[in-house]
Amino acid sequence: MSEPAILLHIAEGVATVTLNRPSKLNAFTAAMHAELEHALDRIELDRAIRAVLLTGAGRAFCAGQDLTDRAMAEGDLPLDLGDTLERLYNPLVKRLYRLERPVVCAVNGVAAGAGVNLALACDIVLAARSATFIEAFCRLGLVPDAGGTFALPRLIGRARAMGMALLGEPVGAEQAEAWGLIWRCVDDADLMAEASALARHLATQPTRGLGLIKRAILASAHHTLDQQLEVERDLQREAGRTEDYHEGVAAFLEKRQPHFRGR
Numbered sequence: 330m331s332e333p334a335i336l337l338h339i340a341e342g343v344a345t346v347t348l349n350r351p352s353k354l355n356a357f358t359a360a361m362h363a364e365l366e367h368a369l370d371r372i373e374l375d376r377a378i379r380a381v382l383l384t385g386a387g388r389a390f391c392a393g394q395d396l397t398d399r400a401m402a403e404g405d406l407p408l409d410l411g412d413t414l415e416r417l418y419n420p421l422v423k424r425l426y427r428l429e430r431p432v433v434c435a436v437n438g439v440a441a442g443a444g445v446n447l448a449l450a451c452d453i454v455l456a457a458r459s460a461t462f463i464e465a466f467c468r469l470g471l472v473p474d475a476g477g478t479f480a481l482p483r484l485i486g487r488a489r490a491m492g493m494a495l496l497g498e499p500v501g502a503e504q505a506e507a508w509g510l511i512w513r514c515v516d517d518a519d520l521m522a523e524a525s526a527l528a529r530h531l532a533t534q535p536t537r538g539l540g541l542i543k544r545a546i547l548a549s550a551h552h553t554l555d556q557q558l559e560v561e562r563d564l565q566r567e568a569g570r571t572e573d574y575h576e577g578v579a580a581f582l583e584k585r586q587p588h589f590r591g592r
């Protein structure tokens with residue numbers, strides 16, 4: 330039997346999802362998409378999972394689409410790449426943005442093409458100091474996909490987004506942190522310990538509220554101030570009805586540590 334392309338490990342309220350095709354730098358195949366979809370189904374259904382950690386096996390995070398699946402012989406009709414985005418990448422990116430659980434990404438090595446944009450669809454991105462981010466699409470005559478043209482200008486502004494997308498040069502993790510592309514760059518040896526500790530910490534927090542924060546920040550991307558104030562009003566109404574909010578207030582008044590349950 331072949332190795333699974335996705336590993337899922339659940340412990341202490343954290344689901345660790347590992348892209349597992351290290352010999353191909355964890356490039357995406359249709360089978361890998363299907364396995365990742367199943368892992369996300371499991372995560373969405375299990376309320377005991379309160380945070381997610383995404384990373385890659387081996388020396389890379391993810392080299393994007395597996396290009397051996399895209400080889401064309403003379404006379405072949407071109408594959409409809411819009412269709413592969415519609416069926417595979419777009420649903421994946423939407424699920425990560427909309428998952429009402431915090432998603433930490435540990436970029437353990439090179440991220441290229443859709444691999445970069447997959448990382449940027451996560452909520453808190455840590456990267457090993459040696460990792461690089463390559464919007465490699467322009468080298469193939471393609472357009473950044475998997476949400477790249479949404480995330481890049483919002484995170485780092487038009488000038489840097491254009492530079493990354495039009496030149497396809499590797500951007501190092503330190504530069505990525507300085508630009509605000511990612512949350513933090515950490516020493517290679519510390520990456521997994523720091524990312525796991527962060528995910529475990531988040532899993533003990535008021536995770537219903539964290540999910541609502543995600544929703545609010547995502548909505549702000551296309552809202553006016555008035556519209557966003559309405560979003561905050563509605564989400565705060567929902568947050569104020571959670572058990573965790575009541576526990577947070579009670580713990581503060583009783584001068585004790587809160588015990589949040591994600592409800």
Ligand code: T3D
Binds near residue numbers: 413414471
């Ligand atoms: O198609 C659609 O459905 C549309 C969606 C598109 C989304 C996309 O992501 S398009 C962009 C695809 N990705 C790329 O263009 C990146 C291609 N990879 C690279 O440029 C380089 O591999 C890296 C810069 C990422 C790393 O370079 P390096 O020198 O560290 O490693 P390497 O030697 O190039 O790769 C190691 C192995 O992984 C090698 O296999 P081998 O020769 O040892 O058997 C290489 O072929 C394989 N590999 C790396 N990336 C891919 C890949 N195999 C298939 N597809 C890949 N994307």
